[in-house]
Amino acid sequence: MSAVRPIDRVEGTAIPLRGDNIDTDRIIPARFLKAITFSGLGEHVFADDRRSMPRHPFADPAYTGAEILLVNENFGSGSSREHAPQALMRWGIGACVGQSFSEIFLANATTIGLPCLTAARDDIESLMKEAEAEPATPMVVSVRDLSLIAAGRTVRLHLAPAIRDALLTGQWDATGLLLHRFENVRQVASRLPYLTGF
């Protein structure tokens, strides 16, 4: 099993990405899924948006090295491709903070150790403004305290308790947990009518 890596805080500068419903086809266009590993995805994150929108934050050198991605509503909607959070992580993102996330994106991000926390709309707006005005503003996301500290101000964050625990205890990678006491799994299989000939 892989080493347990608890995640309790992520520090760095932030990259603001405005817009609701930014889907996974935009985060990583399908043509980059034609590979049998995730390595190398980082350089293709938002490949098409970067090309068509010259001022896209992921194309702006001011945000190179940013760790915290700020987004609006329903970020990561669409396909189940884990390539999306993988690409963000490989680009350098260590945490996402937004108004809301799509469900599969959230599950995928969590299981690879990329925390996605939510905050109120006004708070996101002021954080984005801060990061736009001064890209070098240091920010600290605390998974433990559910807070984001930036420019002397503390913003409250939300995260489902189950996900917070998983990140704090380093058990966000579920495989080990699921294999624990495997006889219980066999027992469930043995009571399913469709596996036992009804």
Next chain:
Amino acid sequence: MGQTLLQKVWDLHTVRTLPSGQTQLFIGLHMIHEVTSPQAFDMLRRRGVGVAFPGRTFATVDHIVPTLDQRRPFADDLAEHMMAALERNCDEFGIRIEGLDSERQGIVHVIGPELGLTQPGMTIACGDSHTSTHGAFGAVAFGIGTSQVRDVLASQCLATAPLRVRRISVSGELGPGVYAKDVILEIIARLGVRGGVGFAYEYGGEAVGRMTMDERMTICNMSIEGGARIGYVNPDETTFAYLEGRPFAPEGDVFERAKQWWRSMASDPDAVYDDVVEIDGSVIEPRVTWGINPGQSVGVSETVPDPASTGSAADASAIGEALDFMGLDAGAPVAGTRVDVAFLGSCTNGRLSDLREAARIVRGSRVARHVRALAVPGSVKVRRAAEAEGLDEVFRSAGFEWRGAGCSMCLAMNPDRLNGREVCASSSNRNFKGRQGSPTGRTLLMSPAMVAAAAVTGEVTDVRTML
């Protein structure tokens, strides 16, 4: 107090509650394909873990397969590489694969039901968000990411949080020329693309009760476009009749016993829902998307919205961005929008009944001179059945290309794609920017019959005028 199907299936498959509060859920059927599985197998190897229940995972190839020339090795090295990886992984771990040499190959969400693998009361997972399709049979079917594919391979389980259930009841009778696709586009337009987050959608009501399995699959397929990870319909006689005689369905006495159990898994009449939505099916029109997410649709007789006349600034900017990208004028009628490409196919609408409905419209007509039209069956079986009734000839003689089975232009991971800013009338499920292979390509989602109508006239056309 009665229970919903979701609760019953959930309880039966629960292994335990994890320390995090999530449920460890046993997965009865796991389907894999070439795009989201190779990394999962690598993770298994790196950890020295095997596949726990190799007999409960089924593989096929769909996303990258060329639909024109399927000879190996493929012209595209990367695609060939992915195919070979899946074959090698299945071979190494003892997993059954229906590859390009198989009469059972096809889009994963088409072949699961077709083979009778998909059954009521099961939990089903696949590394693809449209796994919600299988819910049409009264299964609880999740789309999952690659690390979760690894989890299911390693343990046949998923760690997942419980969901609430929203009952969506569609009453009345659908008008002529109105299809399941129009119903789900209407539902998403009403409830929003994130309205379903945290919910499983249970579809019911008389209109859904009357639907064939193909139609129910179309509805469940697009649950995810409304933000709901799971959509399902309670199993009934229509479900059982569909399953009887399928290769992996139970037979004889066992089928009779299975039916009893399946029936018992349906939601109880007094089940309590977290939310209930009623929709009058008789007023739904054929629908067309005008924007860049599947919630942005209107009836074919309506106009595209005007950002100036919406309430919130956020809505106005979202509409503005979509219209800009689509090159549509605010307030213009959606009918009459010129199309360059017509695509019939995908796991939403690439089944035999879809091809039949489209063929009804194109029979004896010609595809408009400026339109490139593709008909792509969802599976080899669909293709053979369509050919047996001569549908291939209907399409060919109208000027459609008749292709081999696969995902094709739904996401363009194969050579089928839009060029430049082409506008495509598409029977698929996503109109995201860049979805059909060209970063600036534009997609209008609609029913297969509406795609056929657009192919013939060269513009968005109310199919009801052509019936």
